[in-house]
Amino acid sequence: MDFNILIGGEAGQGLKTIDDILGKILFREGFNIFSSKDFMSRIRGGHNFMQLRISDEELYGPENDIDLLIALNSETVEIHRDQLKDDGIVLIDGESEIIDGRTILVPASVIANDINPKGVNTVFVGAVLKAMNLDLEIAKEVLKEHFEEDLLEDNIKLLERGYNSVESIYDNLEQNVTEKDDEIFIDGNSALGWGALSGGLRFYSAYPMSPSTGIMKFLAGQQKDYDLVVEQAEDELAALNMALGGSYSGIRSMSGTSGGGLALMNETIGLAGITETPVVVADVQRPGPATGLPTRTGQGDLLFAINSAQDDFPLMVIAPRDQEDLFYTGFRALNLADKYQIPVIILSDQFNADSSKNVKEFDFESLTIERNIISNDDQNADDYKRYKFTEDGISPRAYPGQFKGETVLVDSDEHDEKGHIVEDAETRTKMVDKRARKIDKLIDEDLQEPNYYGDENIDYLLLTWGSSYGPAREAVQLLKEDDIKVGLLSFNDVWPLPKNKLKELAEDAELVTVELNSTAQFKSLIASETLIDVENSILKYDGRPFTGKEIYQRFLDEVIDNG
Amino acid sequence: MANKKEITITDETAWCPGCGNFPLRKALSAALRDMDLDCDQVAMFTGIGQAAKMPHYINVNGFNGLHGRSFPPAIGTRVGNHKLKVIVESGDGCSYGEGGNHILHNIRRNPDVTHLVHNNQIYGLTKGQASPTSEEYIRTGIQIEGTTAKPFHPARFAVGMGASFVARSFVGDQDHLNKMVKAAMEHRGYALIDILQPCVSFNKINTYQWYSERVYKLDDNYDPSNIDSAFEKAREWGDKIPIGIIYKKEEEIFRDRLLLKDDEPLVEKDFDPKDAKPIMKDFK
Numbered sequence: 088m089d090f091n092i093l094i095g096g097e098a099g100q101g102l103k104t105i106d107d108i109l110g111k112i113l114f115r116e117g118f119n120i121f122s123s124k125d126f127m128s129r130i131r132g133g134h135n136f137m138q139l140r141i142s143d144e145e146l147y148g149p150e151n152d153i154d155l156l157i158a159l160n161s162e163t164v165e166i167h168r169d170q171l172k173d174d175g176i177v178l179i180d181g182e183s184e185i186i187d188g189r190t191i192l193v194p195a196s197v198i199a200n201d202i203n204p205k206g207v208n209t210v211f212v213g214a215v216l217k218a219m220n221l222d223l224e225i226a227k228e229v230l231k232e233h234f235e236e237d238l239l240e241d242n243i244k245l246l247e248r249g250y251n252s253v254e255s256i257y258d259n260l261e262q263n264v265t266e267k268d269d270e271i272f273i274d275g276n277s278a279l280g281w282g283a284l285s286g287g288l289r290f291y292s293a294y295p296m297s298p299s300t301g302i303m304k305f306l307a308g309q310q311k312d313y314d315l316v317v318e319q320a321e322d323e324l325a326a327l328n329m330a331l332g333g334s335y336s337g338i339r340s341m342s343g344t345s346g347g348g349l350a351l352m353n354e355t356i357g358l359a360g361i362t363e364t365p366v367v368v369a370d371v372q373r374p375g376p377a378t379g380l381p382t383r384t385g386q387g388d389l390l391f392a393i394n395s396a397q398d399d400f401p402l403m404v405i406a407p408r409d410q411e412d413l414f415y416t417g418f419r420a421l422n423l424a425d426k427y428q429i430p431v432i433i434l435s436d437q438f439n440a441d442s443s444k445n446v447k448e449f450d451f452e453s454l455t456i457e458r459n460i461i462s463n464d465d466q467n468a469d470d471y472k473r474y475k476f477t478e479d480g481i482s483p484r485a486y487p488g489q490f491k492g493e494t495v496l497v498d499s500d501e502h503d504e505k506g507h508i509v510e511d512a513e514t515r516t517k518m519v520d521k522r523a524r525k526i527d528k529l530i531d532e533d534l535q536e537p538n539y540y541g542d543e544n545i546d547y548l549l550l551t552w553g554s555s556y557g558p559a560r561e562a563v564q565l566l567k568e569d570d571i572k573v574g575l576l577s578f579n580d581v582w583p584l585p586k587n588k589l590k591e592l593a594e595d596a597e598l599v600t601v602e603l604n605s606t607a608q609f610k611s612l613i614a615s616e617t618l619i620d621v622e623n624s625i626l627k628y629d630g631r632p633f634t635g636k637e638i639y640q641r642f643l644d645e646v647i648d649n650g
Numbered sequence: 651m652a653n654k655k656e657i658t659i660t661d662e663t664a665w666c667p668g669c670g671n672f673p674l675r676k677a678l679s680a681a682l683r684d685m686d687l688d689c690d691q692v693a694m695f696t697g698i699g700q701a702a703k704m705p706h707y708i709n710v711n712g713f714n715g716l717h718g719r720s721f722p723p724a725i726g727t728r729v730g731n732h733k734l735k736v737i738v739e740s741g742d743g744c745s746y747g748e749g750g751n752h753i754l755h756n757i758r759r760n761p762d763v764t765h766l767v768h769n770n771q772i773y774g775l776t777k778g779q780a781s782p783t784s785e786e787y788i789r790t791g792i793q794i795e796g797t798t799a800k801p802f803h804p805a806r807f808a809v810g811m812g813a814s815f816v817a818r819s820f821v822g823d824q825d826h827l828n829k830m831v832k833a834a835m836e837h838r839g840y841a842l843i844d845i846l847q848p849c850v851s852f853n854k855i856n857t858y859q860w861y862s863e864r865v866y867k868l869d870d871n872y873d874p875s876n877i878d879s880a881f882e883k884a885r886e887w888g889d890k891i892p893i894g895i896i897y898k899k900e901e902e903i904f905r906d907r908l909l910l911k912d913d914e915p916l917v918e919k920d921f922d923p924k925d926a927k928p929i930m931k932d933f934k
Contacts, residue, residue: 115934271933281929287921290729310909313926314919316729321755325722328715332695332726335713336734337917340726358716418923448930454923486917487693487711487727488734492654494689496705496712499698507706508664508714 088143090260091150092215093167095136096159098129101208105157106137108212108229113141114272114445115225117264121146121557122443123632126382128297134162143263146444147409147557151634155218157211164190176256178214180207191218191253198248203238206245213249220255223247269448275439275554276301278410279369281449282417284309287456289338292318292329297381298437299343299371323351331355331364335497337460337486339421343369346388347377349395349432356430357396362497363474363482363522365424365431367417372436374630383630384437386553386603390612392432393582399519401427401526404582406434406553408538411446412579413439418454423533425459427525428484434581436603438632439554460484472504473497476517480524526583534580536588541574542567547646548596550589550621552578552609554632555601561635562601566642573642581609584616599623599646601638623649655688660707665700670770670847673821674701678766679708680824681831693734695724697744700775701768704739718748721756721765725904728761731915732905735835739766743773746782746802757811757840761904764834765842767804770849771856778852785855804844805884809877809897815841816884816897820865821848822858826893833895839903846891861891868894875899 094105110122118141127133140150153170156163158179171177171189181192195210209230216226226246234242273281280302283291291306293299307317320326326342333340344352349370359366370392374385392404403423407416413435420431459481461467467475467483471493475482482504487495496506501518503509540560541548547566551559556577566573576592578585598621600609607624614620625641627633659679665671682692692710696702698717705712711734713723720740728736745753745767756763772790773779779792783804787796808816815837819830827845834841846865848857872894873879880897910916 271930273933277933281926284929285923285926287923289916289919290726292726309929312928314911314916314921316908316910316916318725318729320722321751324719325725325752325755328719328722329726329729331715332713332723332728333730334726335723336693336727336730338730340730354716355719358719362713362715451924451927456921456923486731488690488731491690492688494709494711496714498706498712498714499716500714506712508703 088260088263089150090141090154091152092139092141092155092157093136093153093170094139094157094159095134095163095167097132098127098135099131100159101205102135102137102159105208105212106139108233109215110139110272110443111229112216112226113139114267115229116221116261117266118142119144119146120272120443120445121149123149123438124441125631128381134166136163136167147560147635149442149632149634151636155215157215159207159211176218178211178218193249194252195249198245198252202244202248203241206241209242209245210249210252213246214253217250217253218256219260220257221261223250267445270445271448272443272445273410274301274441274443275410275413275435276371276441277305278414279407279417279433279435280305282414283341283367283421284313284315285451285454286418286421287339288341288421289314290316290318290330290333290340291342292320292326292333292340293343294320294323294326294348296345296348298373298440299345299348299369301440302343302369302371323348324355327352327355327366327368330366331359331362334364334366335487337489339425341367341369341421343371345371345373346375346379346391349388349392353396356402356432357398357400358499359430360396360400360402360522361499361501363428364497365428367420367424367431367433369433369435371440372434374628380630382437384603384632385628385630386436386555387608387628388434389552389581389604389608392434393612395432400522401429401529402582403427403429403431403529403580404434405431406579406581407439408553408556408577408579409439410442410444414449416579422457423529426457426533427529428481429525434553436554460486463490468493471495473506474502474504474518474521476504476521479528480521481528530583534583534585536585537576537578539574539576539588539592542572545572545574545596547571547573548592548598549573549575550578550598550600550609550613551575552581552602555603558633558635558638559601562638562642565635565639571647581612584612586617589613589619590617593619597622597646599625599642601625601633603627603633655690657682657687657689657692658709663707664703666851668850669700670821670849671701671704671768673824674768674827674845674847675704675708677821677824677827678831681828681835682710684828685832685835687735691735692737693727694737694739695727696720696738697740697749699741699744701739701741702744718744719752720744721749721752724763725756725759725761728763728905729908729916731917732762733915736763737766738763740768741774742767742769742771742783743781746804754811757808757813759904760814760839760901762838763840764831765840766831767842767844768847769804769844770847770853772849772853774849774852788855803884803887804842805896808842809880809884813842813897814839814899814901815895816880817841817843817895818846818891818893819843820846820861820893822862823865823893826867830895837898838900864889864891865893866890868892868896
């Protein structure tokens with residue numbers, strides 16, 4: 088069973104409420120679920136839609152073909168008519184009747200006008216549940232959690248009236264579904280924020296920028312329960328510099344933005360590099376350059392992030408593959424930033440950030456915070472040198488006020504072991520080398536090789552970084568059904584680039600990168616780092632995510648047919 | 651070692667002989683010693699420029715960051731450890747030009763930070779271009795027929811923005827500067843001292859003599875809590891330039907508005923990842 092619901096309408100019609108409520112209900116019913124969003128950059132009007140795809144098997148991405156189209160306006164039907172499956176059904180607002188066997192009118196406005204004119208969306212939730220032949224027990228629980236008391240009664244009525252206004256259509260959706268007691272249903276931005284919070288994040292300073300703002304919103308909501316400060320900075324320059332000041336004082340600090348903000352932050356990433364101040368920056372990518380497509384998705388910042396700021400200094404770039412990986416990366420990035428005293432950039436994207444998926448409950452037993460701040464009895468505390476030369480390049484880190492009579496001096500100028508400004512050639516060279524040694528250690532001890540999905544003997548190898556993993560994984564399954572021997576190598580650490588598995592698998596397979604940018608940036612990175620020539624790239628840069636079927640079809644057209 | 655905690659100054663600097671930074675540093679270090687502060691209790695945040703090299707020449711904690719960005723890291727440190735005495739210090743170009751936006755918004759935040767601006771009305775380290783506070787129409791190697799913009803007036807701006815402490819001082823009057831620094835450090839909230847100082851290498855107009863002939867101290871009858879007289883004094887610039895505390899008001903500071911649980915600095919708090927596990931219920 089693979090069932091796809093699309094909810095479409097204007098901004099301001101309450102689409103998100105339907106999506107939130109329905110998503111939670113379907114998750115609690117036991118379905119595997121993948122929910123993705125397509126917004127326009129506006130508050131009212133336009134056309135927005137959300138997709139809820141459910142299945143009795145795990146889902147990794149969205150689907151284009153629609154089983155059930157919930158149209159809050161007639162424009163939605165026009166835009167999405169072609170995506171309807173042959174047996175697809177449209178639910179649209181109107182006097183209750185079945186028009187042509189495919190379109191069912193739900194008297195949503197009529198019912199809402201009776202009870203609460205703002206409640207059209209809840210009527211639709213009821214109608215959808217009836218169409219899917221699900222009962223209202225879980226739905227009522229979810230409404231209770233979602234609505235304040237004064238609105239709850241109305242919404243229960245709206246739900247029931249909607250439910251009773253249509254007939255059941257689908258009988259067997261729940262057949263192979265089991266409750267998911269050990270799972271959660273979570274979006275990418277919340278997962279990343281939660282991962283960082285679990286890592287002892289104390290300070291998040293950012294300037295609101297789509298599609299990263301969800302991280303800030305999640306964390307802001309945690310301030311009452313945790314020792315956490317979320318500050319809205321006056322601009323991205325302040326945002327990251329504030330985070331560095333937090334880190335300098337000894338607390339874990341982070342910022343988040345999208346590509347344009349990362350451009351503004353670039354000099355400060357260099358500052359984190361030369362001052363060796365740990366910091367984590369989430370770049371939730373959207374298509375650019377400049378303002379680009381503010382609410383859409385893309386993977387165009389790979390080489391930009393890796394090449395942040397002028398000259399050489401160690402930094403790490405991680406591109407989490409899905410909602411689960413975003414959580415663990417949020418945690419791990421703070422540990423790595425502290426261990427190596429470097430900036431760590433997390434490359435997420437709108438697709439990853441705004442999509443929700445059911446995942447296994449996060450394993451808190453597996454999480455250990457490692458600060459790498461020297462203890463009070465450390466011999467380095469006496470005549471403290473922030474940039475002491477060491478074998479592995481990592482200097483003892485203390486924070487201001489930690490030791491009586493000792494000071495901590497950090498400097499954006501080249502500096503000596505104490506942190507004092509210098510210009511002599513010898514110290515400069517030694518400091519550059521010291522900083523560079525940290526990355527050697529990181530590669531030895533902490534770099535994660537990509538995950539491999541597929542059989543042992545393959546003719547083709549798909550290469551993804553970040554969120555293209557999900558759709559590509561579905562494509563691999565579809566290609567296998569066609570007896571095409573294909574595997575998938577899904578990178579999350581992208582800088583430094585892990586090379587071992589790639590080199591091993593590249594020997595016997597034709598390589599294909601799958602990327603949401605126009606110049607195959609990952610292919611370029613692989614070429615420059617390994618001299619491996621990737622033969623093909625399946626690229627897309629229209630601001631929309633891949634689907635599994637799309638990659639499958641393009642693989643057949645562009646790789647097999649051209650092969 | 652006799653006293654490692656004592657705040658001292660270095661012998662060597664990269665400043666020109668006769669630079670206004672020397673008397674400023676002398677007054678500052680004396681003020682910190684007068685306040686019985688140890689070197690580890692003070693954190694200084696600077697940007698780029700000759701003034702911004704201060705943490706290399708006085709032994710307090712120092713964050714010598716980017717040009718224009720002296721202020722934002724200080725906010726992060728205020729979040730992490732409010733027990734430190736925080737000074738933001740830089741020149742007029744770094745503070746009022748490149749970093750203009752941060753002054754504006756940190757006056758709004760009102761953090762407990764002392765802001766010392768070395769205002770010599772010229773760019774020194776880049777060799778003599780106009781700064782935001784340069785006199786109107788002055789000519790330089792870049793502004794060959796005179797500046798293209800009117801000067802920025804820090805005191806007017808800060809009083810207008812409702813900064814909680816606005817003062818002006820002059821490096822030619824050590825006692826005065828010393829007192830101003832102490833008053834600013836003792837003020838709970840944002841405290842700006844616009845410090846007039848000559849640039850002996852590049853500013854041939856605003857010399858020691860030029861300032862000495864114009865500055866006068868606000869007398870004991872002046873009431874810095876009166877916003878109307880503060881506006882009047884903040885606007886005074888030209889033949890007579892008032893120095894002293896122009897405006898002062900106790901109000902809520904940045905930290906008061908944060909959702910913190912207690913007075914323990916965040917840097918000293920332990921955290922266990924499992925503390926974040928209860929969030930699980932929000933996603934069930």
